[in-house]
Amino acid sequence: MRISGLATGMDTEQIIKDMMNAHRIPINKITQKKQQLEWQLDDYRAVNRQLFDFSQNIFNNMILSKNFNQKNVSVSAPDYVDIKNVSSSNEFSGTLTIEQLAKNATLQGGTIQNKQNEKYTLEELQALKISEFSSDLKDFTITVEAPGKDKASLTFTADDTIGTVLKRINEETGVNAFYDEFTGTIAMSAKNSGTGQMQITGGLAQALNINGISENGQNAKFTFNGLETQRTSNTFQINGFEVTLKQADKTKQINFSSSPDTEKIFENVIKFIDDYNKLVEDLNKQIREPKHRSFQPLSDEQKKEMKEKEIELWEEKAKSGTLRNDSNISSLLTQMRTALSGSIDKQSLSSIGISTSKNYLDHGKLIIDEDKLKQAISEDPGNVHKLFSFDAGKDANKTEHGFARQLRTIVDDAQKTIAKRAGKVGDVNDTFTLGKNLNDMNKQIERFEDRLRMTEDRLWKQFTAMERAIQRSNMQSASLMNAFGGGM
Helix, strand or coil: CCCCCCCCCCCHHHHHHHHHHHHCHHHHHHHHHHHHHHHHHHHHHHHHHHHHHHHHHHHHHHHCCHHHCCEEEEECCCCCEEEEECCCCCCCEEEEEEEECCEEEEEECCCCECCCCCECCHHHHHHCEHHHHCCCCCCCEEEEECCCCCCEEEECCCCCEHHHHHHHHHHHCCEEEEEECCCCEEEEEEEEECCECCEEECHHHHHCCCCEECCCEECEEEEECCEEEEECCCEEEECCEEEEECCCEEEEEEEEEEEECHHHHHHHHHHHHHHHHHHHHHHHHHHHCCCCCCCCCCCHHHHHCCCHHHHHHHHHHHHCCCCCCCHHHHHHHHHHHHHHCCCECCECHHHHCEEECCCHHHCCCEEECHHHHHHHHHHCHHHHHHHHHCCCCCCCCHHHCCHHHHHHHHHHHHHHHHHHHHCCCCCCHHHCHHHHHHHHHHHHHHHHHHHHHHHHHHHHHHHHHHHHHHHHHHHHHHHHHHHHHHHC
16 A cells, blocks of 8 residues: 655655666666667668669679660661561661451351340340350350360350350350340350360350351461461561561562660660669768767657647657668678779770769769760670679679679678678567667666566655554644643
């Protein structure tokens, strides 16, 4: 039982609270240190996310060849054919004559009419059950054979609707089918073009008036650089280029040629440089950010006495400098700068117009001579790509690889180092350094909290004992006073 100042008139609760605040100073310091560690952990992980994104961009944009194989294709008759590069690294030119386009096999069913000899609307036919459409039907199957597809046999029940029948034909066979309510017929076409016929059989096919054999599809026929050949589709690939035939005219010769799309390649290199410079700027900002030691993390009690904007401004200062002078990030920046100052087969980045800024305030950013870079790309885009993406093999020294590969290795190694210190989202604290430190702090805080509870209980017992003692003393004094007063 706690007695609060009844005998003494003291505000015991406030006195103990003030005394406990003094006892809480060590635990408050640990809590502040824990908060700073959590902020540092978040900042490390933010850096690692940025490094991961940069590494992926290096691979996708600078190591893979697709962005350096961009080509412009010129066609003398674009209304007849479209040609675009897909994966070719070589130039592409020649002549083309189109004799005929590929065509799908088609089949048009007979008219479907209701008992009043009227054509069904689309909604009526889709909702109509097979039993309502043909009550004497015993064979609920449709078998479909189509060019380039396996034979498919569909079985239905009397309660299935005609809409279900058309849906399954479209989804499970090599045929596209639709109902035209104007003519009252189901029209069908093979999904694959090219020579061949469709054949539709089965009791349900007969009831729906779509059984039969289609007219033949046909292949595309054309002459490519003097070679007469065929394709089952009007869109196909030759030597890494995609060709789409649009019109046929065997008397018309079409000329085509390709050339490097230097503008696209230039834009790709510029994006890489911009990404690199942004990374360098952001990381340098992190390791040079000032640390305001007078702005410590706020306690819950302190926050209660401050306005929201004041808290925001205070914590902005308190969070600053969590990665100041970080050795891992400093080492990463040094390694990246060193890698880009080297050479590949006696060729440096400066040979294609890319160099390191001489302004020390730029902290190693790259600058571009656009005219020189465009000229290098125009003369030999493959060489520019090689400078960045060259793979010297597993046993080679890392400095022998292309610049993009070197950067990616450096960045990936830095990610692993930082992950050992700060972990990844979802990692258990025991598996990385800062997590272990946080666990230790949590245990210290727990021990301190136990001590504080014991201290507070002890203080209350002492003050309660004092109150009781004073109360007894007061009672004794009152009794003596009464006794003396009664004697007079």
